[in-house]
Each structure stands twice: as structure tokens, then as C-alpha cells.
Amino acid sequence: MRDAELVDAAREGDAAAFGELVERYQRLVFRVALSALGSREEAEDAAQDAFLAAYRKLHMFRGEASFKTWLLAITWRHALDRRGSVARRLRVFLSPDEHSWPDAVQPGPSQEQALVHDELRRRVRAVVKTLPRGYRDALLLANTGEHTFEEIGQVLGIPTGTAKWRVVEAKRQLKRKLVGLGYVDA
Amino acid sequence: MREPRHINDDDIDRALKGLVDGGPSRAFRAAVMRQLAGSASPRRARPAWRFALAGVAGAALLAAALGIWSLRVSGPQSPDRATRATTAPSATAAGPDSPAARMPSSVTPPVFALHAGAGTRTSAAGRLRLPLVGVFGQSALAADDATVADAPVVAQISVTPLAAPDPLEVAPLTPTLASAGHPPAGASPVPDLLLVAPLTFDSLKLEKVDVPPLTLPPPAETDIKGKLR
Numbered sequence: 001m002r003d004a005e006l007v008d009a010a011r012e013g014d015a016a017a018f019g020e021l022v023e024r025y026q027r028l029v030f031r032v033a034l035s036a037l038g039s040r041e042e043a044e045d046a047a048q049d050a051f052l053a054a055y056r057k058l059h060m061f062r063g064e065a066s067f068k069t070w071l072l073a074i075t076w077r078h079a080l081d082r083r084g085s086v087a088r089r090l091r092v093f094l095s096p097d098e099h100s101w102p103d104a105v106q107p108g109p110s111q112e113q114a115l116v117h118d119e120l121r122r123r124v125r126a127v128v129k130t131l132p133r134g135y136r137d138a139l140l141l142a143n144t145g146e147h148t149f150e151e152i153g154q155v156l157g158i159p160t161g162t163a164k165w166r167v168v169e170a171k172r173q174l175k176r177k178l179v180g181l182g183y184v185d186a
Numbered sequence: 187m188r189e190p191r192h193i194n195d196d197d198i199d200r201a202l203k204g205l206v207d208g209g210p211s212r213a214f215r216a217a218v219m220r221q222l223a224g225s226a227s228p229r230r231a232r233p234a235w236r237f238a239l240a241g242v243a244g245a246a247l248l249a250a251a252l253g254i255w256s257l258r259v260s261g262p263q264s265p266d267r268a269t270r271a272t273t274a275p276s277a278t279a280a281g282p283d284s285p286a287a288r289m290p291s292s293v294t295p296p297v298f299a300l301h302a303g304a305g306t307r308t309s310a311a312g313r314l315r316l317p318l319v320g321v322f323g324q325s326a327l328a329a330d331d332a333t334v335a336d337a338p339v340v341a342q343i344s345v346t347p348l349a350a351p352d353p354l355e356v357a358p359l360t361p362t363l364a365s366a367g368h369p370p371a372g373a374s375p376v377p378d379l380l381l382v383a384p385l386t387f388d389s390l391k392l393e394k395v396d397v398p399p400l401t402l403p404p405p406a407e408t409d410i411k412g413k414l415r
Binding site: 019021030035040051123170183 | 191192193195196197199200201202203204205206207208210211214215217219220221222223283404
């Protein structure tokens with residue numbers, strides 16, 4: 001069933017139809033929230049908030065954009081609200097390690113390689129935090145692998161070209177900083 | 187010295203992807219659906235025209251309140267009493283938030299002034315239910331002022347609904363209707379009459395009865411058209 005049909009059914013009070021939309025987009029919504037918040041726990045909370053908000057606002061969805069884009073825009077706003085909250089800033093200040101992007105478990109071909117990748121991930125995570133927020137947001141959204149530049153632009157409220165440029169520039173700055181930390185561009 | 191590490195774009199992309207990888211917990215969908223069960227359905231969301239209608243109704247109520255206000259301040263006044271009213275001592279004796287304290291000094295006898303107090307609200311039938319305060323005299327007493335209840339009654343006030351469809355709506359006010367007395371010691375020597383009556387009305391007539399001839403000005407009537415819907 002297409003998104004539009006599920007949306008129509010959900011508008012008529014069919015909770016199961018909305019449940020199908022949740023199933024379809026939960027990973028995407030979660031990753032968008034994670035891009036903004038850097039904490040899995042908070043990302044999950046923000047994703048829940050986003051779905052609830054989307055459900056309440058379904059009558060406002062006109063279908064001018066795709067449901068996916070509309071939902072991601074809502075998610076991003078909720079994540080930003082959460083990111084900007086004083087309570088969160090306080091929590092991050094008090095326990096910074098619990099509020100950073102997680103280390104994903106990526107098994108490598110050998111233990112040595114795994115260690116190398118693990119160290120690189122930690123370095124990258126630390127450097128990404130130092131990037132300007134606009135660049136960082138675009139870069140992380142792009143690296144979810146789920147969005148086109150056009151969608152990133154719509155979520156961030158910037159033109160597609162700007163979104164593309166920010167991703168490229170963020171990557172350039174990231175690489176430059178990594179080289180400054182002793183890595184060599186191969 | 188530490189040997190430099192070689193990296194390429196793929197390494198960086200892989201590391202970046204690791205930051206935003208994964209998905210929510212398995213219980214995520216169930217949690218969302220559980221919250222949705224207690225949430226408002228999108229069908230029940232209020233359309234914009236309802237808000238517009240509420241705005242229009244609010245404006246109508248405001249206009250009605252202004253109408254009552256203008257009726258109250260447009261009664262005949264005698265210059266000397268108006269002058270005295272501006273210096274009425276008990277106007278300051280009343281609390282700043284009491285309905286009586288908000289009475290303008292221009293309200294003077296022999297006109298009964300009706301004042302919609304702060305507790306104005308709409309009844310289920312749609313008509314306004316107004317805590318009314320009728321003030322007679324230069325000074326006003328607070329509705330909740332204990333001295334009002336304790337003061338000796340020097341006059342009685344009756345309220346006659348002219349077009350109330352249901353007399354029962356007026357009946358409950360009777361016990362609290364007549365409350366008149368002298369102002370507190372040191373206040374104006376002219377007695378104040380204070381009427382506190384929760385009342386639902388379409389059209390209302392107030393009249394004084396049993397007025398002591400020497401202490402009160404001539405009887406007067408005030409009709410209020412309160413078609414408030």
C-alpha cells in the first residue's frame with residue numbers, strides 16, 4: 001500500500017495504517033534524530049515525539065511534499081527542540097560521554113584492522129563535534145545513506161545546492177583536521 | 187615516534203556512517219502505538235473555522251460587556267454627588283480586585299449601577315451568568331467585605347426579571363440579594379447599598395424598596411437589556 005493511502009486511512013482513524021507508516025519509517029526517523037542529537041536514547045525519544053506529532057497533524061498534510069519529507073521535517077524540528085533545551089545542555093555538561101554519537105559495532109577482517117577502525121571512529125566522532133553545526137548536520141544526514149541532497153535541503157530548510165556544498169565542505173574540514181591529528185591522506 | 191595512519195575517503199565515510207547507524211529498539215513501534223492510543227485522533231482535530239468562530243464569539247462577548255459598562259456609566263448624575271464620589275473614602279477601603287473597587291467614581295445615586303464582576307461566565311444555556319453588584323451611594327464596598335454582611339440592613343433590594351424564560355434561574359439569588367448597610371466607620375455618611383447576585387437574565391429591572399426616607403435619595407430604577415448570547 002502506498003504512503004498516501006496509509007495516510008488517508010490513518011486520517012480516518014485507522015491506527016493500524018499509521019502503525020504501518022511507523023514500521024516503514026522508524027529507522028529513518030531515528031537516524032535523523034540521531035544525527036541531530038548524537039544520543040541513541042534521546043534520538044528514540046525524539047523519534048517517538050515526532051511520530052506522535054505527525055499523527056496529530058495528519059489533517060494538515062496536504063501531500064505537496066512526500067510523506068517521508070514531511071515526516072523528516074517534523075522529526076528534525078523535534079530533535080532541534082530537544083537539542084536546544086536547557087535540560088539537555090545541562091545533562092551533556094554533566095555527563096558528556098553519555099551524550100555523544102555511539103560507537104557502532106563494525107566487525108573487521110582482523111583484530112588489528114578492527115582496532116584501527118575503532119580508533120579512527122573515535123577520532124572522527126571527536127572532530128565532527130568541532131565542526132560548525134550547519135556543516136555537521138548536513139554531513140551526518142548525508143551519511144545516514146537514506147536521503148538525497150534535495151531531502152537534506154528540505155529537512156534543513158536550505159537549497160539543495162547549499163546542502164550539497166555543506167556536505168562537501170564538512171568533509172574537507174574533517175579530513176584537514178584528521179591530517180592535523182597525524183593521519184595521512186592516502 | 188608514532189607511525190602515521192593512512193586514511194582515505196572510504197575510511198572516513200565508514201567512520202561517519204558508524205555515528206548514525208542502527209535503528210530504534212524493537213519495542214519502538216509498540217511504544218508509539220501505545221502513546222497513540224491515548225492521543226487525540228486526527229479526525230477530532232479542530233478545523234480552523236472553529237477557532238475563527240470562537241474568536242467571533244469572544245468579540246461578541248466583549249462587545250456585550252462594553253455595552254453593560256456604558257449603560258452603567260451613562261445614568262443621570264448630580265454634580266455635587268459626582269464630586270463627592272471622586273473622594274469616596276470606601277473606594278479605597280475596598281480591595282483593589284473587588285468588583286466594587288473597580289467601580290468608577292462617576293457612579294452616583296440615584297442610579298443603580300450594575301457591574302459584571304470578575305466571575306462572569308457563560309451558563310450551559312448560553313446566557314451569561316453575571317455576579318452583579320449594584321452600588322448605591324458615593325462609596326462602594328467590596329462584595330466580600332465582612333462589614334457588608336454584618337452591617338444593619340437599611341434597605342431591601344428586589345430584582346424583577348422582565349423576560350427571564352425560566353424564573354428558577356433567578357430564584358437562587360434571593361437569599362443573597364438584599365445586603366445593604368452603612369459603610370465602615372469613618373467612611374461616607376451616606377449609606378451604601380450593595381447587591382451581590384449571581385443572576386442569569388435576559389432583561390432585568392432593579393428597584394429599591396423600604397428605603398428609609400431620610401438616609402437615601404429618591405427611588406430609582408434601572409433597566410438593563412442583557413440579551414447576551
